[in-house]
Amino acid sequence: GENVEQHPSTLSVQEGDSAVIKCTYSDSASNYFPWYKQELGKGPQLIIDIRSNVGEKKDQRIAVTLNKTAKHFSLHITETQPEDSAVYFCAASKNDYKLSFGAGTTVTVRA
């Protein structure tokens, strides 16, 4: 089955700096790559996703890049703010019901 590895497990950044989280996946047939944000005491929420026919996607301060050849994708958060502090999960899927998640990255934005 699909194996998704996520790094780093924790990330501390100064407010205003950028944060980058990287994930690799094992199944070359995977074609859907979402990112979820989980705030304390809440369930994960989709923040951005990318499909394999696209190399990059942006939504305001958030961007995701995908390198299908290398089988890795990354989340970039620019101009970080305190409300960006959360746990972030990457995931991968190949057009079926099953979404395989990474282990998560705890991001702390220091004021």
Add this chain to the structure above:
Amino acid sequence: DVKVTQSSRYLVKRTGEKVFLECVQDMDHENMFWYRQDPGLGLRLIYFSYDVKMKEKGDIPEGYSVSREKKERFSLILESASTNQTSMYLCASRGPGVGELFFGEGSRLTVL
């Protein structure tokens, strides 16, 4: 506003007890999921259902069963709870095809 509601936020049970975790969604979604979340392991799929009375095993179904009698409701059952089932349980729903999962706020289960 779309909503997935899990009936219990916190539960404490004893080893061997039968445990029911209930989940209700108001989006008329066909697909519903139960995940388990543990530190360092991310979210792991226990079971999912793509229609009423239909179910499929996920990655870690051992020790769990599910029930989906109505489209909006998906229940996770621990027939005989064990301490290694202490965890956060997350229910999610999704419309047709591949797309966004909508999660509930989670049920934290402690088995003593």
